[in-house]
Amino acid sequence: MSAVLTSEPASARPARPAGPVLKVTQARVLVSEFTKFRTVRSTVWTLLVAVVLMIGISALFSAVTASQYHTFDAADRATFNPVSISLSGMMFAVVAFGVLGVLMISGEYSTGMIRSSLTAVPRRLPVLWGKLAVFAGVIFSISLVASVICFFLGQALLNSHHLGVSVTAPGALRSIIGAALYGTVSGMIGVALGALFRNTAAGIATFAGVFFVIPPLTGLLPASISDHLSQYLPSYAGDAVWGGARSVTDALSPWTGFAVLCGYAVVLIAAAAVRLRRVDA
Amino acid sequence: MIEVENLSKRYGDKLAVDRLSFSVPAGTVTGFLGPNGAGKSTTMRMIAALDEPTTGRVLVNGKDYRAATAPMAELGILLEAKAVHTGRSARNHLLALAQTNGVPRRRVSELIEMVGLADVAAKRVGGFSLGMGQRLGIASALLGDPRVVILDEPVNGLDPEGVLWVRNLLKALAADGHTVFVSSHLMSEMALTATRLVVIGRGRLIADTTVEEFVSRAGGMSVTVRTPEVAQMRSLLLGPDITVTSDASDVLQVRGLTAEQIGLAAWQARLPVFELTTQRASLEEAFMQLTDDSVDFRSHDARGSYGAHDGTHDGARDGAETAVA
Numbered sequence: 001m002s003a004v005l006t007s008e009p010a011s012a013r014p015a016r017p018a019g020p021v022l023k024v025t026q027a028r029v030l031v032s033e034f035t036k037f038r039t040v041r042s043t044v045w046t047l048l049v050a051v052v053l054m055i056g057i058s059a060l061f062s063a064v065t066a067s068q069y070h071t072f073d074a075a076d077r078a079t080f081n082p083v084s085i086s087l088s089g090m091m092f093a094v095v096a097f098g099v100l101g102v103l104m105i106s107g108e109y110s111t112g113m114i115r116s117s118l119t120a121v122p123r124r125l126p127v128l129w130g131k132l133a134v135f136a137g138v139i140f141s142i143s144l145v146a147s148v149i150c151f152f153l154g155q156a157l158l159n160s161h162h163l164g165v166s167v168t169a170p171g172a173l174r175s176i177i178g179a180a181l182y183g184t185v186s187g188m189i190g191v192a193l194g195a196l197f198r199n200t201a202a203g204i205a206t207f208a209g210v211f212f213v214i215p216p217l218t219g220l221l222p223a224s225i226s227d228h229l230s231q232y233l234p235s236y237a238g239d240a241v242w243g244g245a246r247s248v249t250d251a252l253s254p255w256t257g258f259a260v261l262c263g264y265a266v267v268l269i270a271a272a273a274v275r276l277r278r279v280d281a
Numbered sequence: 282m283i284e285v286e287n288l289s290k291r292y293g294d295k296l297a298v299d300r301l302s303f304s305v306p307a308g309t310v311t312g313f314l315g316p317n318g319a320g321k322s323t324t325m326r327m328i329a330a331l332d333e334p335t336t337g338r339v340l341v342n343g344k345d346y347r348a349a350t351a352p353m354a355e356l357g358i359l360l361e362a363k364a365v366h367t368g369r370s371a372r373n374h375l376l377a378l379a380q381t382n383g384v385p386r387r388r389v390s391e392l393i394e395m396v397g398l399a400d401v402a403a404k405r406v407g408g409f410s411l412g413m414g415q416r417l418g419i420a421s422a423l424l425g426d427p428r429v430v431i432l433d434e435p436v437n438g439l440d441p442e443g444v445l446w447v448r449n450l451l452k453a454l455a456a457d458g459h460t461v462f463v464s465s466h467l468m469s470e471m472a473l474t475a476t477r478l479v480v481i482g483r484g485r486l487i488a489d490t491t492v493e494e495f496v497s498r499a500g501g502m503s504v505t506v507r508t509p510e511v512a513q514m515r516s517l518l519l520g521p522d523i524t525v526t527s528d529a530s531d532v533l534q535v536r537g538l539t540a541e542q543i544g545l546a547a548w549q550a551r552l553p554v555f556e557l558t559t560q561r562a563s564l565e566e567a568f569m570q571l572t573d574d575s576v577d578f579r580s581h582d583a584r585g586s587y588g589a590h591d592g593t594h595d596g597a598r599d600g601a602e603t604a605v606a
Contacts, residue, residue, distance in 0.1 A: 022351035022382045022425055032380035039373035040366060041405075113366040115331055116374075116421060119358055120381045122330045122347040280332040 026126050033130035037138065040107070043100065047142060050096035050183075054146045055153065058089035062154035066161040082165050083175045084243035086154020087147060090179045091244060094186045094211060094235075097139055101190025102203035104131055109198040118281045128276055132191055132269065139187050144180035151176050171243065174254060178241035181258060186211065186238060189265050195272035211235045223249070231257075234264045282307050282460050283328055283429055287337035290323050290484075297323045299484035300337070305462045305477075307428070310455045312475030312492070313464035316572050320484040321464045322361050325433050328462075329358045342428055342460075353382040353425025359418040361433040361464075367407030371398050371417050374406060375424060384424050392420040397446075411438030419447070429460040436470055448474050468565040482572040496567045504540045506533045507556035508547070517550050518543060531555075 037043055065085050072080065108114040121127050151172070155164035167173060189210075193203040211234065218230040227249045230236055236248045240257025252260060283305040290298040298320040305311045315321050326332040328339050330346045339346070341356050349355045365374050375389045393402045396416040401409070406417065415438055422430055432451075436444045451474050455461045462479075465471050471478065471492070478495050480488040488495050508514045514533060515525050523537035535543060540559045547554045562570070 020383055020385050022354045022384060024350065024352060024382055028383050029381050032377045035373060035377040035380055036366070036369070039370065039377070040368040042368060107366060107368070111366045111368075112360075112364040113374075115326075115360055115364040116378055117381075118331060119329050119356070119364075120353055120378050122349065122352050278333075280326075 024121055024123070024126065026129060029121055029126040029130040030133055033127070033134045037104070037134050042103065042107075046096050046100045046103070047138075050093045050100070051142060051146045053096060054089035054093035054143070054183075055150055056089065057092050058086055058150035059153050059157060061088040062086050062157040066158045066163055069161055069163055080163075081243050082155065082158050082163055083151070083169065083172045086151050086158065087175060087179045087242055088244075089150055090143070090147070090183055090242065093143065093146070094183050095208070097143070097183050097187030098190035098207040098211065099204055100139075101135060101187040101192075102194035102197075102200060102207060104135060104191055105194035106198060106200040106203050107194075110200060114281050124276050125273055128195060128269075128273055132188055135191055136184050136188060140180055140184040143183040144177065147176045147179045150179075171254075175242040178243075178254060178258065182238045182242055182244070182261070185258075185261050185265050186234070189234065189268055192265065192268035192272040195276055196268065232260055234261050237261045237264075282340075282342055283431075283462060284340040284343075285324070285328070285337070286339070288324065288327060288334050288339060289336040290320070290327060290332060291335040297484050298327070298334075298481075301481065301484070301486050302337075303479045303486060303489040305429075305460055305479070307460040308455055308458050309477050310451045310461045310463060310475045311477040311479060312471040313462060313479050313481075314466075314468070314471060314568055315464075315481040315487075317466065319481050319572070321481065322433055323484075324481070325358065325360070325431055325462075325464065328431060329356060329360075351382055351425065353378075353384060353427060355425075355427055356429045356431065357422035357425060357427035358431040359415070359422045359433060359435055361437070363414050363418070365406045365414065365417060365421075368405060370403050370405055371409070371420075372402040374417065375421055378421055379424050382425055388424060388426075392423060395423075396420045412440060412443055415439055416443070419450070427459070429462070430454055432461075432463045434464055434466070436465065436467065444470070468563070468568050472564040480568065480571060487571050492564065496562055496564055498567075502536070502539075502562075503560045504535045504538060504543055505556060505558040505560055506535055506543055506547075506554060507531055508533070508552060508554050510552050513550070514547065514552055517546055517552065534560075 062085055069077075069080070108117060117127050118124055151167065155166070158164040165172060167176075190203065190207050193206050194200075197203045197206065215230065215233050215235050218226045218233065221229070231240075231248050231250055231252050236244075237252055237257040238244070238261035239248075240252045241254045241261075243254075251257070285301055285303050288298055288301040289296065301320075301324060313321055313325070323332060327334050328341065328346070330339075341349070344355075346352065346356055369377070372389065372393060375392065376386065379386070379389050393399055396419055398413065398416055398420065401413065406414070409417065415435060419432065419435060422432065435447050439447060448470070451461050451463060463474065475492055478488060478490060478492055479486070480495065488498075490498070506514060509531055511527065511531060511533060515527075518525055518533075518535055518538060520537075523535070526534045528534060540557050544554065544557055
């Protein structure tokens with residue numbers, strides 16, 4: 001390091017900052033968490049990946065569906081939902097949101113940053129609330145914009161075969177907003193998992209397990225069991241709010257499904273809060 | 282001011298910190314010494330409320346740190362292990378910490394200048410050397426101009442210039458009325474910087490005293506006397522509070538008397554003296570002696586009342602010294 005250090009105590013200690021009264025407030029912690037969020041390069045990359053996945057896959061599904069519609073049988077045509085097809089990229093974008101959520105906390109544990117964060121805010125919980133608020137705000141805004149783009153792009157592609165619908169179609173607006181809500185709340189589950197495990201690999205593996213491994217496995221269970229179970233899984237329950245392109249018998253109604261997803265998030269966040277507060281950093 | 286009361290920390294079977302009580306006054310640099318694994322870092326983490334004590338409590342400026350309205354104005358800490366996200370730049374790291382307590386942005390810039398990181402402030406911390414990491418850690422500890430500054434091994438990885446800078450910084454902070462509590466395994470560094478010492482071993486308090494007192498109590502002053510008349514010399518010198526041990530056939534180690542007193546007594550008794558040397562233990566020797574596991578009195582004298590002498594202590598210490606010699 002080329003910087004020259006002076007040894008005089010005088011210059012070694014700038015004067016006490018005059019004026020501002022120091023105090024921790026939830027708003028200040030939130031601003032700090034936003035600074036942390038935007039100043040790590042991986043955040044930006046993960047978000048970019050999420051948006052590209054969401055828009056790209058939605059467009060791909062829409063284009064393929066449009067060109068293959070003439071091969072669909074009557075049953076497929078009956079369940080065909082142009083709105084959810086145009087938003088189907090959310091199924092994949094949610095991976096990126098989950099990873100980002102986990103990293104937001106596990107990254108602090110793996111680097112030791114958490115000790116700085118909690119020393120600055122020894123009450124601890126404001127840090128968790130700040131992270132969740134920043135995460136929810138950023139992810140909802142970004143995925144809502146992506147969702148709107150997906151919808152109009154998807155309908156344009158479907159319209160090439162006269163299959164598209166307008167934004168005023170029943171459930172269209174709800175699905176657009178619902179997809180963004182699904183991505184946001186699922187990602188918040190990732191944040192909670194990061195705080196519970198304090199470990200990136202464990203957090204991401206659990207998130208992926210819950211959202212991508214367990215759901216298809218329920219198909220292996222006898223229908224008498226899975227028909228009463230699978231619609232309550234976080235992913236299937238959350239899908240209901242945007243008409244996610246997965247077939248579940250007895251799917252929950254949109255807002256009931258979303259409420260179930262939120263229920264999982266609340267329980268996990270509460271557990272994360274208890275652990276953050278009680279267990280040594 | 283830091284007050285540690287009956288503090289213990291248990292990890293599974295291991296008692297890392299065992300009923301520690303001491304206080305660190307404002308306006309001085311207090312060194313925190315102990316061998317590796319003595320529990321220094323654990324104690325410091327408990328002071329910063331990062332770890333929950335198994336028993337006891339800590340008061341920072343008379344209060345529970347967790348309840349502070351402006352924690353960064355109360356306490357700033359440099360932890361031994363890096364506590365920085367490697368993917369963030371130094372400036373953004375400091376900014377994010379500063380924002381939690383409302384520390385103004387210009388204070389961040391001031392500190393970056395002060396610790397000499399101006400050239401690399403925009404670079405990611407992941408690429409920092411150990412020394413640069415220490416400077417960043419010191420900057421974050423000082424962000425809120427805290428009344429209590431705790432530094433765990435601050436000179437680790439610093440070049441000689443950096444070591445000198447830290448030394449002056451600590452003294453300046455203390456002179457300005459701050460409470461400065463600094464751990465180091467470098468005894469010589471402590472001798473130059475600290476005026477008070479808290480010494481622990483195996484999680485227990487060994488000493489809570491001044492550097493001077495620590496040295497004189499532990500090694501104390503001893504006088505080496507070389508004489509052919511060992512037996513006569515020994516009986517001449519022995520008395521209350523005076524101990525005489527022997528390293529070699531014609532050498533005595535005398536404690537409790539000065540070289541002048543011994544020389545005079547030998548002259549009056551017409552005993553020949555070939556050598557009369559005052560030995561002053563260094564801080565390092567004192568430390569080694571007191572933290573040596575074979576030293577038994579440590580566990581008895583954990584309460585730190587160094588003024589009171591009693592037979593058990595001296596006996597045990599002499600035994601240890603004879604064994605060492």
